[in-house]
Amino acid sequence: MYNIPVEDVRNFVLAGHSGTGKTALTDALAFKLGINDRLGSSANGSSVSDYTEEEKNRKISIFSATFNAQYDAKNGKKYNLFFTDTPGFMDFYGQMRSASRVADAGLLMIDASGGVEVGTRRAWKCFGQTGLASRMIAVTGLDKDNTDFLKTVEALRAALGSECSPIAFPTEDGKSIVDVFSDDIPEAFKAAADEAREQLMERAAESSDELTEKFLMGEALTDEEVSSGLRQAGRDGGFIPIIPVYPLSGVGVDFLLESVVRYMSSPAERERTDADDNVIESSPDAPFAGLVWRSVSDSFVGQMSYVRVLAGTLKVDAEIENSRTGKDKVSSLLVPCGRKHNNIDVATPGDIVAIPKLKATKVNDTLFTPGNTLRARPVKFPEPVMFAAVTAETQADEDKLGPALQRVVEQDPTLRTERNTETHETVLMGMGDVHLDVAVRLMKQMSNVSVKLNTPRIAYRETVTAKGEGHHRHKKQSGGRGQYGEVYLTVEKLMEGDEEWYVDETVGGSIPGNYIPAIEKGLVERMQNGAVAGYPVVDIKVRVYDGSYHDVDSSEIAFKIAGSTALRVGLSNAKPVLLEPIMNVRIFTPDAFMGAVTGDLNHKRGRVLGYESEEDMQVIVADVPQAELFRYAAELRSITGGQASFEMKFARYEVVPSNVAQKVIAESPHKVRDAEE
Ligand SMILES: Nc1nc2c(ncn2[C@@H]2O[C@H](COP(=O)(O)OP(=O)(O)OP(=O)(O)O)[C@@H](O)[C@H]2O)c(=O)[nH]1
Numbered sequence: 001m002y003n004i005p006v007e008d009v010r011n012f013v014l015a016g017h018s019g020t021g022k023t024a025l026t027d028a029l030a031f032k033l034g035i036n037d038r039l040g041s042s043a044n045g046s047s048v049s050d051y052t053e054e055e056k057n058r059k060i061s062i063f064s065a066t067f068n069a070q071y072d073a074k075n076g077k078k079y080n081l082f083f084t085d086t087p088g089f090m091d092f093y094g095q096m097r098s099a100s101r102v103a104d105a106g107l108l109m110i111d112a113s114g115g116v117e118v119g120t121r122r123a124w125k126c127f128g129q130t131g132l133a134s135r136m137i138a139v140t141g142l143d144k145d146n147t148d149f150l151k152t153v154e155a156l157r158a159a160l161g162s163e164c165s166p167i168a169f170p171t172e173d174g175k176s177i178v179d180v181f182s183d184d185i186p187e188a189f190k191a192a193a194d195e196a197r198e199q200l201m202e203r204a205a206e207s208s209d210e211l212t213e214k215f216l217m218g219e220a221l222t223d224e225e226v227s228s229g230l231r232q233a234g235r236d237g238g239f240i241p242i243i244p245v246y247p248l249s250g251v252g253v254d255f256l257l258e259s260v261v262r263y264m265s266s267p268a269e270r271e272r273t274d275a276d277d278n279v280i281e282s283s284p285d286a287p288f289a290g291l292v293w294r295s296v297s298d299s300f301v302g303q304m305s306y307v308r309v310l311a312g313t314l315k316v317d318a319e320i321e322n323s324r325t326g327k328d329k330v331s332s333l334l335v336p337c338g339r340k341h342n343n344i345d346v347a348t349p350g351d352i353v354a355i356p357k358l359k360a361t362k363v364n365d366t367l368f369t370p371g372n373t374l375r376a377r378p379v380k381f382p383e384p385v386m387f388a389a390v391t392a393e394t395q396a397d398e399d400k401l402g403p404a405l406q407r408v409v410e411q412d413p414t415l416r417t418e419r420n421t422e423t424h425e426t427v428l429m430g431m432g433d434v435h436l437d438v439a440v441r442l443m444k445q446m447s448n449v450s451v452k453l454n455t456p457r458i459a460y461r462e463t464v465t466a467k468g469e470g471h472h473r474h475k476k477q478s479g480g481r482g483q484y485g486e487v488y489l490t491v492e493k494l495m496e497g498d499e500e501w502y503v504d505e506t507v508g509g510s511i512p513g514n515y516i517p518a519i520e521k522g523l524v525e526r527m528q529n530g531a532v533a534g535y536p537v538v539d540i541k542v543r544v545y546d547g548s549y550h551d552v553d554s555s556e557i558a559f560k561i562a563g564s565t566a567l568r569v570g571l572s573n574a575k576p577v578l579l580e581p582i583m584n585v586r587i588f589t590p591d592a593f594m595g596a597v598t599g600d601l602n603h604k605r606g607r608v609l610g611y612e613s614e615e616d617m618q619v620i621v622a623d624v625p626q627a628e629l630f631r632y633a634a635e636l637r638s639i640t641g642g643q644a645s646f647e648m649k650f651a652r653y654e655v656v657p658s659n660v661a662q663k664v665i666a667e668s669p670h671k672v673r674d675a676e677e
């Protein structure tokens, strides 16, 4: 783009626990790199990264923000940097996930006063899962009381591995930081520095046979050899630099930038594969392909698609294709700098660009030069776990509800909305309380629609557990033409695999054949309104075995009513029960919370099916009624201090226990009606 070769591009993501200074560091970088002419701060709402109203109000990042700048490194070269600040708050994990997927390197942020926290591990895991080629760790909070750089280093090594090694130390006054290779190491860090240096030399030497030999022969490695050796070790996962940094005063920011260009992988050094497992060639000369990883609905420019260039060169005015929607055109090409965007003409691999006004383009679409067969591996977003029913405040809001929901959902792949045809509710699904709350506020801001969130209704159903007799004679023969139809039937549970739910077993013309379909209609209608609490009836078998008719007064409508009412009677006699949806849940929790989580599941009528383990987490597999789970994301978080997570999928319908059923029946919005009413 600025004639900077792909080798000199660095694209990294900032991630970590909430409040560890990611946004503060982003502001410091923006200031240092000339993106902003003063130092922004999320504390007073002037941050270049947390610039939305929601972020300013809540004082946390909610959306990822990408920045581009050129950096003149000490080696005399100009580097093209892209970095993305991501939210650490759990509800917005999806943002970290997508930003990591499109970066080549990860910068983990840790606050020395908090140590290794849930969000630290979550970010680290995310770096691994998204296949980042190299990682670095920045330690903040060192100006706070009772913090200790070495203790933080130890904690990091214990939690994340001994590959983590400090490459600089803070001076006692916090006014500067000192390179591990410097001669002026503060007294307190001398021993640690000796150890770290030794480790770094070994790591550098291990990176190639040539250096290993030199090292073993006792020859000193040159600065350049150490530097390139460590770069290689970083890419192989054998070296993860730890750096102290003071985002608020800017101390350490220079060193951090130098370390970024030195140790982080370039797009060319990161091996990427496409959706078919083919290696992607990160060359500007290859045919263009890019992944849409973010979509923003902007009130000024409209739809803006953020694209990471994976291969080839993208030029303004280029004809491109989207595998899902077809041909399109890049009418303008921008690079993001937080909320600001700068026009550019050309983008090459590693770049993150913003393209306005593409046709119906969505996150995870691949854009490519027509004819190119490369399809990007999609970002795997977490499934929503928190559910709420959305109701409009007023009729005017109701009219605009659909498009307003669509708009927020389109720009956040971890939000979903669904119309439940059984409960007639629109359900909004997300990652947690705050996530749904933010969505509601965004609907107000973006579309001026006011909505309320409520606990969703459950799509209860009904069935029978025994065989029951049903009979009804529908007779109205006073004055004019009367109505007459009589039906005898039995109802019982439908056997599994039996497709035939309705059988006509009448003999000898007790009901003329032309009325049989009318009876069936009556039955179908009745099955929408069961005998227990008016919920739909499923899995029953109805046999109509007798009846009577009247030559003049019988009619289709009379038999429909007779059939419907006979079935209601039959259902009541067949020991009807309520059914509720049961979800299969997998809960990932640290060992320490197993008891608390299992105990809570018992209160939720959950049934533990088994235990598994996955990495450092215990996995509890359980069946839990859906009615108990709408707020589970928030509840589980409070039980475990945010350390546990869960996923769920629909398992089956099961009978509601009678003590619970009484309450459901009392609260049912439906009435058991008769067809005549
Ligand atoms: N004392 C001190 N405060 C810091 C430091 N780094 C950040 N802060 C402050 O801590 C608060 C949170 O910092 P942010 O940069 O917003 O944290 P974040 O990591 O972006 O948090 P999320 O966006 O929620 O993930 C702000 O008020 C910062 O000014 C630091 O090194 N020392």
Ligand SMILES: [Mg+2]
Binding pocket: 022, 023, 024, 050, 060, 061, 085, 086, 087, 088
């Ligand atoms: Mg932030």
